[in-house]
Amino acid sequence: MRYLVVPSQETEIWKEYLISKEWLERKYSIENEGDKRAIPLSKFFPNKLPANLTNFEIIEKNAPIITPNDYLGHLKKHIGDIEFHKFEEFWPQSFDLIGELVIVKIEKEIEKFAEEISHSMLSQNKRATRVFQDLGVQGEFRVRRLNLIGGSKSLGGETKVKENGAEFVVDPTKGYYSPRLANERLETLECAIYLKQKLKRKLNICDPYAGFGPALMPLIKESGLVNYILANDLNPEVTKILEKNLIANNKEKITLQIKCKDARKLIENPKNGGLFDLLLVNLPHSTIEHLPLLVRLLNNNSTAILRAWSIIESEKIKQMEDDIKKLFTSLKYPISKIIVKPVRTYSPTQVYAKIEIWTN
Numbered sequence: 001m002r003y004l005v006v007p008s009q010e011t012e013i014w015k016e017y018l019i020s021k022e023w024l025e026r027k028y029s030i031e032n033e034g035d036k037r038a039i040p041l042s043k044f045f046p047n048k049l050p051a052n053l054t055n056f057e058i059i060e061k062n063a064p065i066i067t068p069n070d071y072l073g074h075l076k077k078h079i080g081d082i083e084f085h086k087f088e089e090f091w092p093q094s095f096d097l098i099g100e101l102v103i104v105k106i107e108k109e110i111e112k113f114a115e116e117i118s119h120s121m122l123s124q125n126k127r128a129t130r131v132f133q134d135l136g137v138q139g140e141f142r143v144r145r146l147n148l149i150g151g152s153k154s155l156g157g158e159t160k161v162k163e164n165g166a167e168f169v170v171d172p173t174k175g176y177y178s179p180r181l182a183n184e185r186l187e188t189l190e191c192a193i194y195l196k197q198k199l200k201r202k203l204n205i206c207d208p209y210a211g212f213g214p215a216l217m218p219l220i221k222e223s224g225l226v227n228y229i230l231a232n233d234l235n236p237e238v239t240k241i242l243e244k245n246l247i248a249n250n251k252e253k254i255t256l257q258i259k260c261k262d263a264r265k266l267i268e269n270p271k272n273g274g275l276f277d278l279l280l281v282n283l284p285h286s287t288i289e290h291l292p293l294l295v296r297l298l299n300n301n302s303t304a305i306l307r308a309w310s311i312i313e314s315e316k317i318k319q320m321e322d323d324i325k326k327l328f329t330s331l332k333y334p335i336s337k338i339i340v341k342p343v344r345t346y347s348p349t350q351v352y353a354k355i356e357i358w359t360n
């Protein structure tokens, strides 16, 4: 790499001059050269020194290795400027990082670069060991179709994640998990702590759509908070991991039940009716439809809390709140507080809404 050596105090003047001629190499920074400064020269700088620069020395030195600060920088370095700019509008601008996994949507136009994209993402994210192309959700359990494009196949889809102080295993190739809802789960913990103080006893908690158990992990880790947990998920691949996660985090030796059935059938077991102080309902596309068969799981003798999440047309939020009030009234659960509010947008017309109801 060629550098033009100039007196320190004239650096800015000569830098501007080189820029005006497209002779400055912007990829590299200006370096100290004894008590002078060395300005990096672009490939357009002429081989024969221009007359006005003959007083200055040209030196050859190795350019410092630059580390790109995002995966796109790595990709550009890998495939070259020309290819990079040709497909500029298609490169993924975001991706999910779940434990050691990167999950990314790739447009058809750039699928042929899948290997280069995964290589760049692995170079940028030192913790990541596998990159999956996201082919969208499918089936009753809404599991992502994930195509491994980088990293070892033998590692499968399992990875450990840490959320709200708890560690647990998820496998996005087998079931649903989103790190984006971690804040909601923290709020659930805060509600539970408040409820325990109000009731002056440990809580019975039911998560009928528990997935890998991200909402339950901080609850069972909280000292003296929980008496009993019923964790359920209809996907058998998920409940196997859910069970391991609950056992691994159950330092308080809480009584646990793990079930794999349709949540709407939990109420058929007479022991479950009216048992739970806290009920979580996270099946956002069907929450409202399932709710009539879940409410009676709640204890009706003292304060109980329902925390649920639903995807809904934003203009129908008020209607949803009225329907929920009617449902609770018809089942003779007096509501003392109700919060129904959008947490984030889901589509141009739909929102992801949080529902929180306190009874008695």
Ligand SMILES: C[S@@+](CC[C@H](N)C(=O)[O-])C[C@H]1O[C@@H](n2cnc3c(N)ncnc32)[C@H](O)[C@@H]1O
Pocket (backbone or CB within 6 Å): 140, 141, 175, 176, 177, 178, 181, 208, 209, 210, 211, 212, 213, 214, 215, 232, 233, 234, 235, 238, 261, 262, 263, 264, 282, 283, 284
């Ligand atoms: C949106 S995920 C929520 C998982 C977890 N609660 C979380 O927050 O990450 C919904 C879960 O419900 C499960 N599921 C779908 N239909 C069900 C049903 N009828 N009864 C019980 N679980 C069901 C799916 O397998 C999935 O794991």
